[in-house]
Amino acid sequence: MGKIAEALEKAGYQEGINQSEEKCAQEPPEIQQASILTSNPKTNEKAELSKILGGPWDERLFYAVNDDIYLPEVFKVLRSRILHPKDGRIAPKTIMVTSAIPKEGKSFVTANLGISLAHGMDQHSLLVDCDLRKPSLAAMFGMDESMGLVDYLRDHIKLSELISKTTMKKLSILTSGKPTVNPAELLSSSRMHALVEELSNRYEDRIIIFDSPPILIAAESSVLAGQVDAVILVVRQGGASTTEIQKVVDIIGTERIIGIVFNDHTINYFEKSRIKEYGNYY
16 A cells, blocks of 8 residues: 555545544524624625634635535535544644645645534634735734734744634634745744743643645745644645655655545535535534
């Protein structure tokens, strides 16, 4: 069995997504209210969403959370596998989300995973945007990115001044800050290593998710991969080649990859129907 196949089998992707190991937690009030508003065609949607969510969420992210049947179920399964590893290992506190090449959808996966974890009963989640070249998490959540990780690493600004709360009670974000001329040096620094350790140890009930640059494009991502507890690899259908994916697996190691997310996968009518019907039991 090849290394990619081993990683896939370890991640459990031979199983159907309707075998989720935990029930869906109730959505927070602000998301429920937003869903009600969007069902009214007479509502000025964008204006109302801005009031409720505290900022203009990326439209694709908002509808993925509220109106999509398939995606939330996928992230519930991934959440369950993170919180309850089948091999008996301790659940990871720090997770890096990466891809082989750009435009695989890693930031979208990071955002949805953070939201799914925040929906859980016991966990808080913190998203850290480590893609200092092309950051996107702040824009997704309609947040200011004038200060963030860059300011912590370069200017020693206190974390308490940089971590921002979202309108979801148990989800917070450390944005990237403004682009810098030396992202590789900052992410490979001892201060970044210390940050991973500090965030892991500071909060007992918080899972930290690092959105990193594509690992074949930015060498510093492989350094970060060695500092976190686990890695999730995002692969877009029709994107990275088998050779490129194999290189990433070789760099990270199959034992550190806890999940492989196939993004932009096209499902057929029968899959959609099965998911919709199964969802009625929640």
